[in-house]
Amino acid sequence: MSDAALPTVAEVRAAAEAVKTALDRHLAAVEGRIGDEDPAVYAAFNELAAAAEEYDELLYDRYDEVTPFEIPAPETGAPFTGPAEPAAFSVLIRRDYAVVEPARLIAQAERVAAHDQDAELLDDGGTAGALGVLFGEYEPDEIASRYKEFGLEEGDSTLWVAALEEVAEPGDWLDSPFQQTDPQDVLHRFDVSSVFDEEPGFEDEDEDGDEEGFEAAAGADGQESAPESGLTPA
Missing domain, CATH: 1.20.58 (Methane Monooxygenase Hydroxylase; Chain G, domain 1)
Known part of the structure; x- marks a missing residue:
């Protein structure tokens, strides 16, 4: 210039x-x-x-100088338009994993299958069948806390709390469970991603990666942050 x-x-x-x-x-x-x-x-x-x-x-x-802080630009997400006092709510969770040690994953599934007659690996004995056995045996939260034992590596994860007018009838949404949530109904959102580690001043809480980067979205608007996770409305 x-x-x-x-x-x-x-x-x-x-x-x-x-x-x-x-x-x-x-x-x-x-x-x-x-x-x-x-x-x-x-x-x-x-x-x-x-x-x-x-x-x-x-x-x-x-x-040719910059400020030592960064204020995030306002998000353009839809504002919350759901019920102010929801009588019910849905919890939607997505967790991504990479299979970094297939042999370990399969070995763990074989160990489970050896002690449980109802747990059967697929004919090919590959990772697809192993995942079926492990998720049939363990709760998702247990796998999340022990992912290294299963030869997995954590990716991003998110949890949404969406407001409902009333609880759905049994079996109502089973055919398409993740297609009926309107972003405008999301009350709270909690995100975990290593991308947050790249922000200045953000450090892991422990050496084992139990808290690699945490951003909690609260409210329904996406504009505040703390430490953010900090806290950022959805």
């Missing part, structure tokens, strides 16, 4: 003052919050994010 196109010192200072003002307004909105979905808080958040982004850009253009 040429010197003529550089932001002026006054423009950078004005942007810095805008951030200070937006910070004060955001704090005031949070202190005066009315309910979990106060629109004043979200408006103040968006104003702060925009002011911080503008200041960061001008600071970089003028001085």
Whole structure:
């Protein structure tokens, strides 16, 4: 960028003052919050994010420097429109795994099958049959806590809590259990991903990778974060 196109010192200072003002307004909105979905808080958040982004850009253009913090851009997810007082709710969970040691996975399944006549490996004795045996024997939470024993490696995972007007009739959604959840009905969302480790200042809670990166979405809007997981509305 040429010197003529550089932001002026006054423009950078004005942007810095805008951030200070937006910070004060955001704090005031949070202190005066009315309910979990106060629109004043979200408006103040968006104003702060925009002011911080503008200041960061001008600071970089003028001085080739960046700010030591990052305010996430507001998400564009659908706002929560479900019942304010849900009489029921659904819990949807997705956990991804990589099969990094197929032989270990198959050996564990064979061990289970040897002690349980109802557990049978597929004819090919491969990983597909092994997974059927293991998930038939163990609860998903137990496999999640012992995944290394089964030759697996954790990927991303997410848990959604979706509001319902009433509990579905038995068998109602079994044909397509994961296709009837409207994102606007998601009350809370909890995500785990190693991608969060890349954020500055975010460290694993233990050496074994039990908490590789955790982001909890609370509320229904996707705009706050803490430490985020921190906490970020869905």
